[in-house]
Amino acid sequence: xxxxxxxxxxxxxxxxxxxxxxxxxxxxxxxxxxxxxxxxxxxxxxxxxxxxxxxxxxxxxxxxxxxxxxxxxxxxxxxxxxxxxxxxxxxxxxxxxxxxxxxxxxxxxxxxxxxxxxxxxxxxxxxxxxxxxxxxxxxxxxxxxxxxxxxxxxxxxxxxxxxxxxxxxxxxxxxxxxxxxxxxxxxxxxxxxxxxxxxxxxxxxxxxxxxxxxxxxxxxxxxxxxxxxxxxxxxxxxxxxxxxxxxxxxxxxxxxxxxxxxxxxxxxxxxxxxxxxxxxxxxxxxxxxxxxxxxxxxxxxxxxxxxxxxxxxxxxxxxxxxxxxxxxxxxxxxxxxxxxxxxxxxxxxxxxxxxxxxxxxxxxxxxxxxxxxxxxxxxxxxxxxxxxxxxxxxxxxxxxxxxxxxxxxxxxxxxxxxxxx
Numbered sequence: 105x106x107x108x109x110x111x112x113x114x115x116x117x118x119x120x121x122x123x124x125x126x127x128x129x130x131x132x133x134x135x136x137x138x139x140x141x142x143x144x145x146x147x148x149x150x151x152x153x154x155x156x157x158x159x160x161x162x163x164x165x166x167x168x169x170x171x172x173x174x175x176x177x178x179x180x181x182x183x184x185x186x187x188x189x190x191x192x193x194x195x196x197x198x199x200x201x202x203x204x205x206x207x208x209x210x211x212x213x214x215x216x217x218x219x220x221x222x223x224x225x226x227x228x229x230x231x232x233x234x235x236x237x238x239x240x241x242x243x244x245x246x247x248x249x250x251x252x253x254x255x256x257x258x259x260x261x262x263x264x265x266x267x268x269x270x271x272x273x274x275x276x277x278x279x280x281x282x283x284x285x286x287x288x289x290x291x292x293x294x295x296x297x298x299x300x301x302x303x304x305x306x307x308x309x310x311x312x313x314x315x316x317x318x319x320x321x322x323x324x325x326x327x328x329x330x331x332x333x334x335x336x337x338x339x340x341x342x343x344x345x346x347x348x349x350x351x352x353x354x355x356x357x358x359x360x361x362x363x364x365x366x367x368x369x370x371x372x373x374x375x376x377x378x379x380x381x382x383x384x385x386x387x388x389x390x391x392x393x394x395x396x397x398x399x400x401x402x403x404x405x406x407x408x409x410x411x412x413x414x415x416x417x418x419x420x421x422x423x424x425x426x427x428x429x430x431x432x433x434x435x436x437x438x439x440x441x442x443x444x445x446x447x448x449x450x451x452x453x454x455x456x457x458x459x460x461x462x463x464x465x466x467x468x469x470x471x472x473x474x475x476x477x478x479x480x481x482x483x484x485x486x487x488x489x490x491x492x493x494x495x496x497x498x499x500x501x502x503x504x505x506x507x508x509x510x511x512x513x514x515x516x517x518x519x520x521x522x523x524x525x
Contacts, residue, residue: 181234216273
């Protein structure tokens with residue numbers, strides 16, 4: 105009897121909560137597909153997938169109706185350059201898996217291994233419309249390596265289920281500019297020379313694996329784990345996120361990527377607007393914080409809140425992040441996008457920068473980032489403009505699963521708030 109009960113319980117738990125038909129009606133649909141918005145449309149979700157959407161869609165008789173009047177439906181937002189899932193309490197090292205100080209592993213560090221789907225930061229971020237994140241490893245300055253790769257980023261979902269990785273090893277992370285110079289002996293030129301040497305070592309290893317295994321051939325300063333991890337980067341199959349800010353550093357990185365045939369993504373690029381034409385010509389996407397306008401170093405003297413608008417105007421694909429990617433500030437993502445609009449970025453471009461753009465840049469646009477028939481529902485219904493701070497989500501789906509609009513901070517508030525007399 106116990107076994108039957110356990111089997112029944114497992115079956116119930118395995119049945120998706122989204123196994124029903126839902127219709128969001130009379131809402132503005134921002135599909136982000138390039139076909140334009142639907143001013144007053146309906147989106148039908150059946151068994152967790154988008155069955156139909158448009159202005160003249162018939163509502164199925166068995167559908168649970170969600171009134172979207174005056175609201176907006178967007179794809180779920182994507183927080184990029186984040187540590188969501190890899191950190192809980194920053195000051196408690198045992199709860200932080202965002203960096204490694206191993207002397208033998210840098211590029212080989214795969215952040216997708218060891219993520220926490222039960223993190224209480226995930227539902228807090230969902231309340232800001234975030235359904236996915238690009239979780240990115242950080243540098244640990246305790247490592248005594250000359251040129252350090254931080255490791256490999258992963259695209260994750262915030263559904264709080266065991267299988268939370270949408271795409272593992274989505275990109276490699278490297279810091280150049282000031283940070284890279286410091287790790288390479290204090291000079292930018294040294295960092296570039298060492299990067300070229302590392303790429304040459306990786307290509308030699310890829311061509312002579314058998315000799316390497318026999319202990320023959322030239323010595324390799326990197327571990328086998330790091331060499332293997334860097335092979336797809338050196339071959340142009342894995343994008344390389346390069347953290348860099350100064351305009352001259354950006355030019356150097358673009359030139360190096362062109363010569364070495366690397367697929368790069370600029371991260372930071374606070375002086376990117378000064379070399380926007382070069383970035384656009386190279387077809388290099390940029391991850392940026394639209395609120396960055398204070399020069400924290402000599403690499404950021406040209407920082408401006410118009411960076412996003414100027415890069416977009418030059419034809420650069422931009423991806424917006426906020427809070428410097430810190431997991432505890434992920435909820436500020438849409439506020440940053442709204443501020444970018446206030447500083448000249450078109451509204452639809454700002455929404456694209458937190459939905460379809462990051463999905464394309466990190467190779468998951470076939471699953472998320474747009475509203476399209478046949479896809480798993482990954483979307484948010486807002487009661488107003490999603491970039492307005494006072495707007496709130498009314499319904500939220502993560503890859504077909506409807507999620508509750510609650511989080512531990514709200515539960516604690518409700519539990520301990522004094523009752524009115």
